[in-house]
Amino acid sequence: MEGVYRVAILGSGPAGLSAAARAARRGMSHVLLEKTDRLSDTIFRYQRGKHIMATPTQLVLRSDIGFEAGKRETILDRWNSETGGHKVNVAYRAEAASVAGSRGDFTITLTDGRVLKAETVVLAIGTQGNPNVMTVPGSDLKHIQYTLDDPTEYVDEHIVVVGGGDAGIENALGLIADQAQGNTVTLLNKSMDFARAKEANVKALTDAAAAGRITILAGSSPARVDPGFITIDTPEGQQSIRCDRIIARMGSAPPRKFVEAMGVAFTSADRDAFPRLSPTFETTAPGIYVIGALAGYPLIKHCMNQGYDVIEFITGNLGLKPADEPILEAKLAALPGGQSVAEWLEFLRTRIEILNGLSTLQMREFLLDSSVRVCAPDEVIFQRNSIGSSMFGIAAGSVKVEVNPKNRRETVPIGQGSIFGEVGLISGRRRGATIRAAEPCILLEMPRTASLRLMAQNKDARETVNRITTERQMLQIFGSGLTKEDIVEVLTSAELMQVKAEDAIINEGEEGYDIFIIRSGSMTIEKEIGGKTVFLNYVPAGSYVGEMALIDGGRRTATVRAAIRSEVVRLDGDLFRRLLARKPELEAKMREDMRSRKQINSYIEEQKDRFSGVVDLYSSVADFLVDQGIGEATDVLLIDETLCVGCDNCEKACADVHDGLSRLDREAGRTYANLHVPTSCRHCEHPYCMTDCPPNAIRRGADGEVFIDETCIGCGNCQRNCPYGVIRMDSPPPQKPGLLSWFLFGAGPGPGEPDLEWKTKAKKKHGEKPKVAIKCDMCAGIDGGPACVRACPTGAAIRVSPEDFLTVTRVRGES
Amino acid sequence: MARAPRKGKRSNAQVHVGFLRHAGYRWAWVGLALSIAAAVGYVLADVHPRPNGGSWYGYTLGTIGALLIVWLTALGIRKRVITKGDWSLKAWVSAHVYLGIALVAIATLHSGLQFGWNIHTLAYALMILVVLSGVYGIIAYAGLPKALSNNRRETTQKQMVETIRSLDRQLNDAAQPLNQRQAAAVRLSLEKSKVGGGFFRRLSTRPMDCGTRRALRKLKGLIRRASESERAAIGNVTALLDRKSAALLQLRKHLRIRTLLGAWLAIHVPASIALLMALTAHIVSVFIYW
Structure with a gap:
């Protein structure tokens, strides 16, 4: 390894390979550093025979190395032979320990002490370096593993796969593929649905679950690991199951320290943040470029395109348009002003709050799924009760929400930067109100799955959506003429909490007067009466609890417990009292709400003295x-x-x-x-x-x-x-004869669902x-x-x- | 508790009352008022030579009664035609019950207590039969549902039948080690444990000729002469037969209650049709022989 390379590429995955191939084709002096003794180790370590998909399908591949969906072996063979064909200069067993220097003069020190020099460095090291590890008690036990090389190795085991991403699902499916292996596999997924996973994987998984070959525990996560069994938090409470092996596939975080040591800055301090990149993939350290999964792009096609692009940029071909440029151009054509795709992307990213934390590259991908809309004043964006689950971001202008269906004039504005339609993400409800453009505006329509993925991947986006949802929910629940400005102060204390089934958020007799808003799930209210827990009330999502101690003072009068796994927003009691002092209408409304709840309490107390059986029955029936x-x-x-x-x-x-x-x-x-x-x-x-x-x-x-x-x-x-x-x-079934002909002439099967015999006959006659x-x-x-x-x-x-x-x-x- | 008000029409739990107590006994009061009004009118009306169906007051009551009968029979249609609109069959049943009972007062006053062996009295008698069967229906509806619920607990009728079938399969397997005479006893249970049938059979929950009971009795006799290995097998079979007995009892009780809940309709409905015909004849004859 003598002399100075024009470019040193770290990592021989799809991104690094593609970059190296491009450099080789262009005749640049280059070196491809691979820490193992084979190309593309991450993909090599996929399960044997794994089918690798080529998503996103609408993206065109631009690389000197070919790739299409197929078996892992076929793809690796192709890459190996094409890399050889291009005469790529690969250095195996070359793991970089540090990169120092600046553009034109980098020194790369390898872990084995070798040193080499390069003018530019391309980091294509992926994120597999450090998978997220389990942190619950017992996580240090030997039977927990973070990769699965060959699923056919395991026979007659009780295996728990943790993680509802593609890796977890594919491992789980691999373990049950051959029933003769006799594995009992359980898959734990933290959320209720599989938003991060590919549709085809989810389908195969649900089919396997339906056939009884695998157990899926949705909304569940490990609570504790012991030899031989695992304790799991499920929406219904804790549960222990037999477990001989745990395969944890909970995603991974960038090998950040190594990258930061080179002087590369990240978009935020979050664990899942990505390096800050220019449109040419250059980091904040000039001369160091980042592509592939480390740049936030886990998909092979993206990686390979970036490998090609980054070499073009390094050679000075700055006019190169990304492969997805034509698609984005077409999407953005509707916007006025004739700006470039890059300018529009930056415009949307900086103007819409939830997108602020995204990198340019992530913006590109996000936009591939989304669409832009230009609206004239008074144009309807969506109608009340219409079907739609997408979320909108306002990049320019503002919209108005028709809060009163009877009076179009009664509107609430939503300004530039904010979002609307977010309720559709949560429960698939119909649109709650008609929304029109208040002035000429530019909107970004984000489909439900893309938005959920954004929220799952990006903490800032998640927090922003949560904050806006809380604010709107508060205004809706409390009404009383509250405005956004009134609740700014209280909202600073808002804390979103996940509550497990049967956990209490308020305990009877304790001090405290915070208010809780139930975002999802539901709560039961109980009270100790004569040494027995008596069920007082049931509080569904969209309500609040905790007002009694807040208004009347004193200790908590009852226990509030989650009936199922729930999400609550905690609001600081002191700040809320200040709000009440400013807004007497609000206090009046809350007192009124409280009165009806006290009625139930006093009913129970009253009945208790008279006849305890009534209360027992009430309580047990409610349970x-x-x-x-x-x-x-x-x-x-x-x-x-x-x-x-x-x-x-x-x-x-x-x-x-x-x-x-x-x-x-x-x-x-x-x-x-x-x-x-x-x-x-x-x-x-x-x-x-x-x-x-x-x-x-x-x-x-x-x-x-x-x-x-x-x-x-x-x-x-x-x-x-x-x-x-x-x-x-x-x-x-086909239409049956009318009631009268049945009544008078016995035609057809009569009222209700026809019997099977009639249905079969009628279907033969009329078609099924x-x-x-x-x-x-x-x-x-x-x-x-x-x-x-x-x-x-x-x-x-x-x-x-x-x-x-x-x-x-x-x-x-x-x- | 604060919650955004729900839009759209829907029923709510405040109306959680049975058909008898519907709307605060509204139709009971209407029926009672109708009966009292008819009685007061009967006393006050000055008809000569005596109260009679052919007097002006008799015609009035007769018309009301005939219209009521026609409306009451319309329940059969209402029940089966699920049209749109804010109606509830419970309200109809409530009105049907109380106005049906009030009909007795109206028709009796209409007759002026003149009875004979003629079509008019036949219509009256049929009406009384319909009302009496209906009253039985009310009593059945008031008491039996709870018994039905308690008996079936959480099993459906289909599951009860399934349970017996699965016990039969187990019995068949368990009976394999038995000798011919013992197996014949088990076959009694497999082949002669009839459930349902005619009206009276459906009412009996422990029929004497039940194959399972006979099988149990027979095996009790046979066990004394059985060999050691046969005894163990008989023990298994007996346990299964006991379970089958219990399952049969549950299903038979279920059928018995359902029969009692439905049997009265076998009188109520045909008698109503007969009443409509007799009523037509009664009205036509009155007008022809005026």
Whole structure:
């Protein structure tokens, strides 16, 4: 290794290889440093036979080395032979320990003491250097590993894979690929859905789970590792399972110290931040370039394109446009002013707050998924109740929200830099209000998946979205003419907390007067009466708790506990008191809210003296309902079995108003104290069915109903994901003869869902429609409301939402 | 608790009351008022020579009664035609019950207590039959659902049948080591444990000829002469038969309650149709022989 190289490339992954190949083709003096004895070690260490995808599909590949989707072996063979063909100068077993110097004169010292000189340095070292490690008690145990070379090595083991990214999913699928291996595999995913993973992987995983070959624990994370078993935090509480081996694939962070030592600055102090880069991939240390995963680009195609580009830039070809330039140009063509793509990207990035922390390169990718809109004043951006799950950022101008559907003039402005439509990200609800442009504006429309990925990857974006959501939620919950300015002070104290199922956020008798807003999930309120825990109330998402101690002073009067895993925002009590002092209307409103809650408390206290059985029943029935998923329901069908005569008219009515298929099974389901929860949709606050719907056909309607629209492709994912078993896959039967011809002439099967025999015959005659997913839609669009309740002859069938399900238990307690 | 008000029409838990107590007994009061008004009118109306269906007051009550009967039978249609709109079958049933009972007062006053062996009295008798069967229905609806719920606990009818089938399969396997006579006893259970059938069979929960009971009795006798290995097998079979007995009892109780809940309709509905026909004949004949 003599002389000074024009460029030294660190790392022989897709990015480094592509750069080296380009340098070789251009005849530049170069060296490719690889710390192992083979090219592209990360990909080499993928599982044997792993299928490697070539996403994003719309991106054109520009590299001297070829790549298309295929098996790991095929791709590696191709790279090896093409690297040889280009006569790339590779130095194996050459791991850089330090890089010193400046442009034109870098000294690279290797770990084995060798030294070499280069004019420029390209860092293509990826992020695999240091995978994120487990930090729970027992994480130092030997049976935890962070890679999986050959899944066929393990036989008859109980294996837990931690991580719902592609690596984790692929490892898990590899371990169960051959059933003869007899592995029992459980996959832990921290979030409820698999936003980070490729769709095809998620599909294969859910299929395997449906076939019972793997267990998925969503919303779960390890709590403690012991030899032989692992303790897991799940949304339902802690659970211990047998475990002989843990494979943790929880992503990785850049080998930051090594890079920072060269004088390279990062975008922020976060663990997952990336180096700050110029559009030519140059870092803040002149002469040092960063490409590939370390630059924030984990996808092979991106990496290879950057390898090509960076060499072109180094040779002085600064006019080179990125490979995705034409696509972005087309996207940005609608914008006025004729600026370049780079200028527009910078414009959007600096103007829209949540994008501030992104690098130029990340912006490029983000924009590939997103689209820009130019709106004239008064142009409708979206209508209230329309379907849409994308989020918007305002790059220029401002919009107005029509807060009162009856009066178009009543509007609230949202200014430049902010976002709107963020509620769609959280629960797939319909648009809550119509939004129009207030002045000419430039908007960036970000699809739900892209936004979720952004929030998962970028802490600043996540925090900004959370802050804005909290602010809007506060204004909505408290109303009382509060303005954004009023709550600025309180919001500085806002702290988003994750609460595990059954954990308490407020304990009876403790000091404290902070206010809690329930962002997602739900809470139960309990009180110790005579040594027994008595259930007082149930608080759904979108409410607040803690006002009693705040307003009346004194200690906490009851315990507030999470019914399911929840997210709450804690607001400082002192700051809130100051807000109350300034805003008497707010205090009046909160006192009013408090009064109704105190009524329930006093009802319980009163009944307790008179007849404890009533309170016990009330408390236990309420517990039962929470167990049955009412904690996350927004509307649920209950059947009072002291009134139900079993006529099944509810099922018949349901079938008759819904294409001849009933969406409820009256008899099935749990019963407690004659209160029956039939198999029927609870319209969950965070619907499990929505987590993985390929055509995005499951949505939430104006009345909160979760429904499946006609774009359903019948894949059955929702049916598998629903923990309550309320979705059926079936094909709607042909139209049956009218009631009169049935009554008078016995034609057809009569009211209700036709029997199987009739259906089979009729389908033969009229042709069969494809199977689709079918579930309760709360009879949306049918005047009069749910047919099951209207058609109940005795009043046994009732629909309740969490706000009033306690009334049911109370009525029952009294009767 | 603060929460944004929910938009759109929906039922709420405040209406969680049965059909009898619907809307604060509204239809009970209407029925009572109708009956009292009819009675007061009966006393006050000055009809000659005596109260009679053919007097002006008789015609008035007759018209009200006939219209009521037609409306009451319309419940059968209401129940089956799920149209749009803010109606509830519970309200209809509530009105059906109380106005149906009030009909007895109206029709009786309409008759002027003149009975004979004629089409008019036949219509009256059919009406009483319909009302009485209906009253039984109310009693059944008030008490039996709870028993039905307590008996089935959380199992569905389908699951009950499935349980018995799966026990049968287990019995078949468990009976393999038995000799011919012992196996014949088990076969009794497999082949002769009928559930359901005619009306009276459905009412009995422990029929004497139940194959499973007979099998248990027989095996009890046979066990004394059985060999050591056969005894163990008989022990297994007996345990399964006991479980099957319990499962049969649950299913039979389920069917019995469902039969009791539905049986009255077998009188109520045909009698209503007969009543409509008799009523037509009654009205036509009255007008022809005026």
